[in-house]
């Protein structure tokens with residue numbers, strides 16, 4: 001079965017409903033050495049209840065992964081002060 005993508009990654013279905021399908025090219029996650037996750041592109045950051053965090057319209061947001069930020073889920077630079085170390089590398093396939 002082939003689907004024709006519409007603008008914004010929408011896919012027409014048999015019932016003529018429009019379903020939003022995330023596109024792999026809509027955002028990028030950059031895992032920083034000893035720091036946050038930088039997310040660039042069209043993303044919405046939600047809490048566990050589904051409420052949306054205000055990202056101030058920024059095209060890139062930094063999410064804390066050290067657990068020490070006072071602005072979680074966002075990075076506030078605390079990783080520099082707490083000595084957070086992480087330098088994972090993707091496995092080349």
Ligand code: FES
Nearest residue numbers: 064065066075078
């Ligand atoms: S990764 Fe920056 S404050 Fe946690």
